[in-house]
Amino acid sequence: MNRARTLAPGLLLAALLATAATPVGRALPMVGVPVLTLGAGAVAGTVLRRARGAERVVDPGLEVARQRLLGVAIVLLGLGLPVGSVLSVGRETAIVLLGTLVVGAVAAFVVGRMLAVDRESATLVAVGTTICGASAIAAATAVLRPDRQRVAYALGTIFVFNVAAVLIYPPLGRALGLSQEAFGLWAGTAINDTSSVLAAGVVFGAGAAHFAVIVKLVRSLAIVPLCLGLHLGRRRLAAATGAPTGSLRQVFPLFVVLFLAASLIAGLGILPPSLTQPLSAVSGWLIAVVLAAIGTSLSVARLRTAGARPLLLGGLLGLVLGVSSLALMYVTGWC
Template sequence: MHSRRHPQPEAADAAAIAGGPAAAAARRASGAWLRTHAPGLLLAGAVAAVALALGKAAPLIGAPVIGIVLGIAVRTLRAPGAAFLPGIRYASRQVLQASIVALGFGLGLGQVARTGLHSLSVTAATITAAFVAAWALGRALRVRDDLRLLIGVGTAICGGSAIAAVTPIVRPDEHDTAFAISTIFLFNLVAVLLFPALGHLLHLSDLGFGLWAGTAINDTSSVVAAGYSYSHAAGDYATIVKLTRATLIVPICLALAMLVAWRERKRGPSDFRLRRVFPWFILWFVAASGARTLGLVPAAWLPGLHTAAEGLIVMALTAIGLSADLRRMAATGARPILLGLGVWAAVALSSLGVQYAMGQL
């Protein structure tokens, strides 16, 4: 007798073997998503890789700023076509949120307690000064609401990282985000060059300068550069103060989400829901930071997590640069830069003023 050969399964049978029609549909959907988003993600990733390499060669500037500048340059020379836009948009939003969560693994919640009220009181004063100056001076200079909010948050908390954190909540124009980060960077660079000389001129102690640098300079890398150029002790203390200051982005994001909800309700009946703008990624940030605090994250993982967080945030900021319209930024004029100068001066002077009033200088 001749043995019968079973026929090869048809496509539908193969799908059933691999998990059924639902699994096949999911694979088709994921494939369509990848085809739609891959060009923009690859472009943002490639430019970000260049920015990371240049950032190692120029740590004073930093890869995040280089990323956004390169993104703006690429868009100015040759704007990405429509095929790139979905991936660029995804990187500037979802990848941005993922980068904030990854940053949480590098910051233990206990660091806030260890710095104590000695730094938190000065930090609270400088943050208040930043927001008041951004509101008052921004209105006087007729700077758009979103742009003055971004400059105020960036100056008050932690520069580009803070701007990145609030962007998914307030959803400003990409070029406003790029302009705000560029403005913050300008005064970061000035601070790194100016603060150590002023500290010696004012005869500040190591802890006094560390507290000043940690509360008045925006970006962490700039705080570290200024602090350690003053002294090793000043650098250690400035870094801790800066990390404590960075955690305050969590309540600020929550407050902004509530403000967005209130504004929507004030405009009248709508289908707005707080959960749509609620910064859920901030809760994941807190969870990541809590995992670090509880020792649930092995120490061997931390360098890799730090590298991943840096890569994600550089990729996200590069995507923002690729979305920015340089002509619109130029049309904005010098007023945002003047606003950044005024807010930065308010923060620097209020930090020194509070320390002097408390007898800490």
């Protein structure tokens, strides 16, 4: 009972912020739910820091929201990624999808080193840019458990360029003469967060929006090898430094296994269609709760401390992804 009372204020605050921001974000897809929840959390955090003792009251619940709810949200996300239904799109777009992932990973390593960005920030910005924005950062956070200020900064960086992409990509796509499916592939591989991909697709056309979301879902499946790779990397680092390496089970985090199982269940059609949409909505809401909790740790002072390098890294990676995606599309005959 005491534990519940300790956690309740922070959990309730994050839930209220997410619930308030969700309908507004859906009504303004150019901004999106993630940006609004992160911003609402940042505003709430500023107020809490000015109120004596308030931050201490809500912090335990906010910390649980940041850490424990991530895995649940990611598993539910898998129920919206039916393996069978996305395989055909995956085959058609494999070269572009895999090519941009490889180019993005190499660019993240090279540019991150050149800019001397710290390992945690570079990893979070890279996975958010190259895979699927907030969902990928959430997954990486659950594995790495990085400093929460760096998580907040990485999310802010990703969303800044997502909003820019929604404004820039549709007119560029028209100027390049892209078809509806070609633009959908470009948006799905080069823009990060689902809400921004959808917004750019809607601006370009209904066909582009539909195909972009499918491509985005296929791209999101990279969360599985991402998490396993991060875990293996942590084990190698621990072995090199003499730190405890953990058990074999830790190489395969439970939430990753459940995410993959959920995707397989979705592909088998076991779940009634009537449950798919509500579960997807719950997953999106839980991610919004997590982002609101993370946002409370974001402040102008902390952004100044982090510096401009992670922001520059995100911008350069976004540019590399956009150009490499177009180049691969031209090579493979998509445009």
